Amino acid sequence: MQIIRSRTLYDVCIVGSGAGGGMAAKVLTEAGANVAMLEAGPMWNPSSESYMFKWTYDSPRRGAATDKQQFGEFDAAFGGWTLEGEPYTNGTGSTFDWFRSRMLGGRTNHWGRISLRFGPDDFRRKSLDGLGDDWPITYEDMKPYYDRVDRLVGIFGSHEGLPNDPDGVFLPPPKPRCYELLIKQAADRLKITCVASRLSILTQPLNGRMACHYCGQCGRGCAQHSNFSSPSVLIPPAMATRKLTIVNDAMAREVTVDDTGRATGVAYVDKNTGRENHVQARIVVLAASACESARILLNSKSSRFPQGLGNSTGNVGRYLTDTTGLSVQGFIPKLMNGVSHNEDGVGGMHIFMPWWGDNTKLDFPRGYHIEPGGGRRMPSFGFMGGLQDYVRAAASLGSAATGPGFGKTLKDDYRRFYGAIVGFAGRGEMIPNKDSYMEIDPAVVDKWGIPVPRFHFKFHDYEINQAKHMQETFRSIITEMGGTPMSEMPSRERLYGLAPGGRIIHELGVTRMGNDPRTSVLNRNCQAHDCQNVFVADAGPFVSQPDKNCTWTILALSMRTSDFIVQERKAGRL
């Protein structure tokens, strides 16, 4: 079969245009590198393509999800848990769901903008509690990069001086919503730390980008670039250097190497023509999302690397984790018959609860943060479903029995219950375990003949006990607010309601960084031990999965890795 080879020898080929890929593109092109960026999806421009300000009733679908947009037709996610022609598999007894957004900027277009630095303890957990492993770098190594990311991207928050939730370079946070004030009151009484949230949404203009106008629709992509996405913040400066070539609809197949074991570029499929292509580059940066990058490495087999590039010690695909997550909703009588007002705010919570617990007194290690939600949201498909649960909750608190469940009294129920629900979502740290890893399925390929991942995933007691604590905590906050939970607490058999692996969409760790090549894939500069001109810039290198969401660290780490690449090029070592 004929392979179309690029005539240009690029300095760098980056696979992926999201947080890691976008940051690498910006830093490397600004340093003078000629960069080719392969993106598996189409171009996407929030300015012109965001559904910001669409009314729910502008579509007969009322915002419902479709196969191609599984987070809703107005949401900025092109993709979801299933992609046509792109299967993946699970080992026996394993449940792991894999989310992919195939578009310029990937998941940065529709993510929650929760931007939390890892803390000093998070880089050295094994030293502290004997579990997992320490990172080969420390908070002090990362701090300058977190600071630069804060200044480049913009983030709001409050200075709290919390020991393991470092303050950043913050824009002023927005005032809490009405129900958030009630939540904070209850949290304060329960001695649960509750502070302003830290989201990458501008509350003041920054670097030519406008401040937020509080429409609450960040997930649709912001037409005025007031929130962080790769297309809003990273791609434009990279394009401005004229040294970035974006190749869309390019499905990377493998990293090619020469006889000396040096990477020579990336082979990819042009999805539009189905033809095989190859881009030549001196350096390859994989940032296709953790499991896609691992998949590419495992599929990059050669006589030098029969087990896959970077996998000579068998560590690619190991140490897979996702954030632990579950939610509890509560009915709060005080919020009934609320005063009509615009409660949209930013596209996320204005307050949050960073981990406040003392693990020496608990039956699980590490912690979780809490993301509250609720209020008078724009009605969309699924609005106030399960009204009988509201009625049951209200009745249990002594609210007078309503009507028969239909007719005028039902209509009045919707009116009085609207905005009276709050929700709490926990996002916690999972310890890597031997049952959770990714490999290549030996039999299954996707529509382009690329072998697919096979996932193995299992929560252990650490996570299950943590989930029990989440349930009990959320229910106690709801009770403290004078409310009642909307559903019964799930049993341990149901893992206390823990979302299945992959459902929090923070899957990572599968191309781990470390000082010892026997137990890691990359060195402390995210450079492959096996192959010095291959780097990984998504969340694959992460040694652990703190309760801090991954994106901010993806950005900072990719910036650091890119600085290293520039430095090595200048020194003639790459």
Add this chain to the structure above:
Amino acid sequence: MENMNRRAALKILSAAPVAASFALTDVEAQEAHHLAETARQTARTSGVAFAPKFFTRAEYQTVRVLSDLIIPADERSGGAIDAGVPEFMDFTMVDQPARQVAMRGGLAWLDLECQRRFDKTFVGATDAERQAVLRDLASVESRPGLTHGQAFFRSFRDLTATGFWTTKMGFDDLGYIGNTVVPTWDGCPPEALKKLGL
């Protein structure tokens, strides 16, 4: 056809000076709001009879009667029929085929139950007869022998709620006044603070 409010709002945002100012001035926000109001006043008429694509004529009649019994017109707003809920349901059945069997089967179940009780279809029953059936199906407690009808009713009620409240009529009824430009976010307004004792 593009939504006037959205196009107008985006136009205003793109014209605003980027580097210097704090978001939008109040004048610009007012202009956006006015255009939004004008767009809202464009009436949705449905003078032409609707030909359902999924429902049979008989099923569609049941859907109309049932949805309007669930959410009727009152002093504050119209009912399910006024809001176009039956049309929305027909669209949804075509758009989300996985819902079809439960819907079709549920409507059949409802007619069979009315046949059993009154020797009539749901549509053919008297108002009092229909209310008696719905009181059972809408009951919060489980009713032996009626659990399938209760499950159908809850699902149908949920879809009626989506169909009704996600319309302009529904938004106005609830007092949802978001989805617009807010130049300065002031948090919880005084009236709401007072009501919540904050």
